[in-house]
Amino acid sequence: MGFTARGVGLLVATVALLAVGFRFAYPELVLLGVAAGSAVGYALVIASWRPRLEVTRHAEPDRVGRGETAAMSLTVRNAGRLRAASLVALDRCGETTVPVPVLRLRPGRDTTVRYDVPTDRRGVVPVGPLRVTRGDPLGLVAVSRLYGAALPVWVYPRIHPLTAVPTGAGRSLDGRMDAVAHGSITFDSLREYVVGDELRRVHWRTSARVGELMVRENVDTSLPRLVVLLDNRAAAHPERVGGVVESFEAACEAAASVVTAAYRAELPVVLVLVAPDAVGAVGSGAVGSGAVGSGAVGSGAAPLDRLAAVQLGEDTLDATLARVRADRLGDTLVVLTGSGGHDSLGRIGALRGVYPSVVVGVFGAAEPAHAAGLVVIDAADGAAFAAEWDRVRRW
Structure with a gap:
């Protein structure tokens, strides 16, 4: 509860009128002070009434690709029994607010508002809670309360179709290395x-x-297994354009494209992040819930959720590479980095002995990158990466 500027002025006037009136025995000033104090008291009583509202929201849908349409449906119900509600309500939608009219909402009735959720940027857009502000008719006091829980909308990176998927090389139990497309x-x-x-x-x-x-x-045993290592170090993506790290956004699009292509081909895929993430992270570069099992629709959402929420973080590349080497998560390693990752190609190339096939995607680099024993794809954005990816003939 807070006083408006008018309310603060009237409260100060009340104290001053009563003090001067009693000090110098002016009953008129005392009367004015009592009237002003009564107005403040009336405002406090009116504003302190807490309307009983039930707020429910539904995202349509709650997971979309970047640039696709998403909407939020918000329903406000007056659960009170005595009086109608006329309130000023604002719903949080990302970094903006959306006005929600709640006018003469009778007891037991509800009103529904539907508005679009911005999806022009990859990320997790928090929607809600609903902030309801109630004041008195004199404009002296304003009280804001929150109703309903927040609901996130996941905006995935753009997914570019990939026609080729690495066949990989799997080691069978009798010690042989088999390069096959369908496993054995x-x-x-x-x-x-x-x-x-x-x-x-x-x-x-x-x-x-x-x-x-x-x-x-x-x-x-020979079923190909892909490992997608996304370099989300701040040092790997040093350039910003209008506050957006374009090379990192392109790397996220490439990671989403590879994960989706592997899922559609019913191949196991693991998403690993260099810097720890807030979704599904168990430690530095943790796989956690990032593994996609072939044919499981539900598990396919976990890596894309992580790609929607991932942000640039600290440099833990050495620890992540050590873990990727020790765990041997697959047979084809796809590393996606930025222009700042040039100096790391040598360390990545050292994994060639553990992973038979290593593919490196470098985004936003001024000069083409080269590394012995690695398939290097230089691309400006996710679409260019998809085009170069499909041109690779030998993994």
Whole structure:
């Protein structure tokens, strides 16, 4: 609760009139002071009434690509029983506010407002809560209260279609390196038979020895697995244009394009960030929920959520590369960096012994980058990266 400028002036006048009136025995001044104090008291009573409002919101949809249309539907219901509500309400939408008219809203009634959510920039747009400001008729006091919870709208980077996906090279359990497009089936273990298992998978020799049906479990050991390493260090993207780091936005678009292409090809893919992120991070460069399982729609949203929320951070490249080397997350490594990542190509190239195929995308560089043993793609933006990506003939 706060006093307006008019309210502060009237409150000061009240104190002054009462003090002077009582000090010098002027009943007229005392009467004026009492009237002014009564007005202030009336304003406090009127403004202190808390309307019972129920606020619900629904995003249509809550996850969109950059530049696509998203809208927010806000419903305000008067849950009170006695009086109608006429209020001034503002709903937060990112960095702006949207006026929400709540005029003569009778008890038990509701009103719905629908407005567009800005999607011209990648990121997470917080929408809400609703700020309701109530004042008195004299304009002396204003009280602001928050209603409803905030709802984020995820704006994904632009996704550029990629026609080619690295086939990768997988190591089978018998020690061979296979470069295949669809993987191979290799024996992994035995388990007890359950209803629905195919009889041709029953291992009869073991079943006869243990006295119950045992079934072979096979794994697809040569299935290509992609690792997308997004360099989100501030040092890797030093140039800003109008407050926007264009090279980093292009790298995010490239990462989203590779992840989406792998998902559509039903290939496992892991998203790793150099600097820790706020969504799904367990530590420096943590994979966390960033892995996409083939054929799982629900799990496919996690990497794109991280790409929508990711920001530039501290330099933890050495720790991340050490983890990527130790964990051996896949067989094809795709590194996406900016013009400031030129000096890191040597350290990235050292992973060539762990990952049979290493692809590096460099964005916003003034001169083409070269590194022995690496496939380097120089691009100005995400669309140029997609075009150069499809021109690569040998991974």
